[in-house]
Every structure is written in C-alpha cells, then in structure tokens.
Amino acid sequence: MESYYQSNDHQFELFQGDAIECLNNMSTQFDMIFADPPYFLSRGYSLKINGEWKSFEKGEWDRVTSLNNINDFNRRWLSACRNVLKNDGTIWVSGTYHNIFSVATCLVELGFKVLNIIVWQKSDAKPTLSRSYFNFTTEYLVWARKSEKIPHYFNCEMMEQINGGVRMGDVWRIPFVASWEMKQGKHPTQKPLRLLYRIIISSTREGELILDPFAGSCTTGIAANLLGRRFVGIDQSKKFLDYAIKRKHEIEDENVANAMFKKMAENPEEVMVIVNHARSVLYRKMIEMGICYFRAGDSKGSLLVTPGFERLQYVLLHTNGENAQLFKLKTKGHFQIWTQETLQQYGFNPRNANYYVVFHFDASKPIEIKKHVNLHEHKNTFRSKIRPLSDFMGIK
Numbered sequence: 001m002e003s004y005y006q007s008n009d010h011q012f013e014l015f016q017g018d019a020i021e022c023l024n025n026m027s028t029q030f031d032m033i034f035a036d037p038p039y040f041l042s043r044g045y046s047l048k049i050n051g052e053w054k055s056f057e058k059g060e061w062d063r064v065t066s067l068n069n070i071n072d073f074n075r076r077w078l079s080a081c082r083n084v085l086k087n088d089g090t091i092w093v094s095g096t097y098h099n100i101f102s103v104a105t106c107l108v109e110l111g112f113k114v115l116n117i118i119v120w121q122k123s124d125a126k127p128t129l130s131r132s133y134f135n136f137t138t139e140y141l142v143w144a145r146k147s148e149k150i151p152h153y154f155n156c157e158m159m160e161q162i163n164g165g166v167r168m169g170d171v172w173r174i175p176f177v178a179s180w181e182m183k184q185g186k187h188p189t190q191k192p193l194r195l196l197y198r199i200i201i202s203s204t205r206e207g208e209l210i211l212d213p214f215a216g217s218c219t220t221g222i223a224a225n226l227l228g229r230r231f232v233g234i235d236q237s238k239k240f241l242d243y244a245i246k247r248k249h250e251i252e253d254e255n256v257a258n259a260m261f262k263k264m265a266e267n268p269e270e271v272m273v274i275v276n277h278a279r280s281v282l283y284r285k286m287i288e289m290g291i292c293y294f295r296a297g298d299s300k301g302s303l304l305v306t307p308g309f310e311r312l313q314y315v316l317l318h319t320n321g322e323n324a325q326l327f328k329l330k331t332k333g334h335f336q337i338w339t340q341e342t343l344q345q346y347g348f349n350p351r352n353a354n355y356y357v358v359f360h361f362d363a364s365k366p367i368e369i370k371k372h373v374n375l376h377e378h379k380n381t382f383r384s385k386i387r388p389l390s391d392f393m394g395i396k
Helices: 019-024 067-084 100-109 156-161 193-203 219-226 238-250 254-264 280-289 340-345 378-382
Strands: 012-016 030-035 046-049 052-055 085-095 113-122 138-145 171-174 209-212 230-235 272-277 291-295 312-319 322-328 336-339 355-360 385-388
Touching: 012 219, 012 238, 019 067, 019 230, 030 067, 030 193, 067 085, 067 100, 085 100, 085 193, 100 113, 100 138, 156 193, 171 193, 193 219, 193 254, 209 219, 219 230, 219 238, 219 254, 230 238, 272 291, 280 291, 280 312, 280 322, 336 340, 340 355
Parallel strands: 012 230, 030 085, 030 209, 113 171, 209 230, 272 312
Antiparallel strands: 046 052, 085 138, 113 138, 272 385, 291 355, 312 322, 336 355
C-alpha cells in the first residue's frame, strides 16, 4: 500500500482508507494496538441548549445499527488486527456500554485473552443532559493479549511507581481532552493524551511499533512519538488525517514537544518527592539516622505547606546537586515539626531557625534513580522543593 503520509523521521506513518481493507493488505507486525472504534451513538438528532441548537451527530461511521451488525463489524476488524499483531502483543479497545460488551465477546471468540477491563473515569465530566439517569462519567478499555499462553509485556514496576508504590487499580481518574491538545483542530471522539500516555508506558517499550486502525486525529501517534515509540495510523477521513499531520508537525518543535510531554505526564494524584540539599557531613548523618530536615520557613518559624505536600512519599538528598540518593518515606505525606533542641538530641547541629520540618525515611533501601536530573539551579540548588516522582524515574 502507498502511505498517505510518512514523517521525515520515519516514526509516524498514515494510511487513508477502510480500516479492515488496509489491515488485510499489511504485512507489518505490531507490538501493540490501540483502537477507538465507532461506539454507534449517532441518531441524527439535535437538542436546543441555552437557546442554541447542538448536534450530537458524529458521522455516518457512528450511525446506530443492530446488534448483529455491531457484532459482525467488531469481529471483522478485530480478526484483521489479530493478523498483524505479534504473538506476544496486546490490544487496547475503548468504548462505552453501546459497543464494549460486543468487543469483549469477539475478543474471546477470536482467541485473545482478556487481561483487564479498565474504567476510565473522567474527573471533569460534564453533567448528563437527561435527568432520567445517573451521570455518565466513564468509558471502558478492554486490554487483551493475542495468545492465551504466550506472555505479554507489562511494566508493573513503572505503574506502581507513578501510583505511590502500590499496584495500580483498574479505575483511572483522568481528565477529558484539554484545550492545549486541540490547537490544530478538534475531533468529535478525541481521547486525551494523558490516557494514551498511561496505556503506552504500561504495555510497550521504547522503540516499539504501535498501530491505531481508527486513528482519527492521531492522539495515539502523538503520544507514541513523544514517548519514543513508532506509529502507524489508519483512518478513512482525509480531514482528520490532515489534522493529525499538523499535530505531528507541531511536536517537531523541541520546545513544544517538551512542554506537551510534561503536560501529558502530569498526574493530579502523582506521588511527590521532597528534594533537599545537605552539606556532605550532614548528608551522611541524615542517611545514617533516616532523618531529613529543613527549616520551617523563616527565622520566625512560619511554615508554608505547598500543594503536593500531602502526596509526598519520597525524599531525595543531594550535596550541591551531586550524589543524589532517593529513599521512601516511612509514612506517606507525614512530617513533624521539631525544635533545635530535639534535633540536637539525635546528634544534629541545626543553627538557622527555631523550628524544622522533619521527615523519617527508610535509609536501608535506597531507590535507583533511573533518569539523570540536573539539580544545579544556582541559588535554588540549596532550597528544598517538591517535585513529581516521574522527574527521577525516566518514565518513557
């Protein structure tokens, strides 16, 4: 097949046409597939809201149809995906109750092993217009591997790290698409980059190849490239593929890409790290005692508790930006206020304030820092600060 678009870096390739036909003509094998197929919601009606008519029509591809037609469609495109998925590969499929049960059934019938049903709870979901139902705030993601017996890749350790050191559950609170994701246009069923970020880091390695057979504006591809993965997308709409190309060009600017990656990786519930400079002698003493402290505000003893304090779970000690070591706090979000005299009883010699913020950490189990971070920030090198754990764990 001739591609509709191939990026200069060969990391982003698009095909225009029917998904099943394109898949049947592909010989490439993929490590992971993310699919956002039609939900079959469009009925061709509009509602008058606040004096303005609003259409809920997404397109002919989303037209409401019979259950038999839905099952037949899902079976055909999933079968075509199975043919291009590596034996140890996995597939993610998004949906609502309108299509997701059919998808799950077809996956099992075709020989896939369902691994999880993830509930994506939109933390900023808009109120449902009808007052005859509970508010609709969720969509679902079926995650399955191709083979019943061949193991799949899952970065369990990474998911635990961004989830406070405990196993991540199957309910994900992630906000809907933000304005910074729609600068080049808008797709009616666009998914947030934050959602694809979590899917991709959990189930693929850097350099691997990801397919989206219903690519739309290619959120999957943008997230994949920002995370160092290669991407192939298929969509029948020239309009949305052109939108996707603009999005790819947007992240070719390194500054834009870095800013977008940072936003994409943001997690309002992410575990935080207290970063603290200590002179070399004090640095060793803190590790010996499992105690990190810094003065509580100015000399009068004022304390400013900034957002993220309640999510603190790690301490990172360094000396002038060197010899960084990461440790886990004994109690998440917990600190004490000690006087000079109390610290002196533990063998410390504080001089700069009357009161100190004190954290207790497990010094017996230093944690590997997987991402080099420049801690030299001029005067800020010596100031305590709160940073997200992902800054130090190389989450890609």
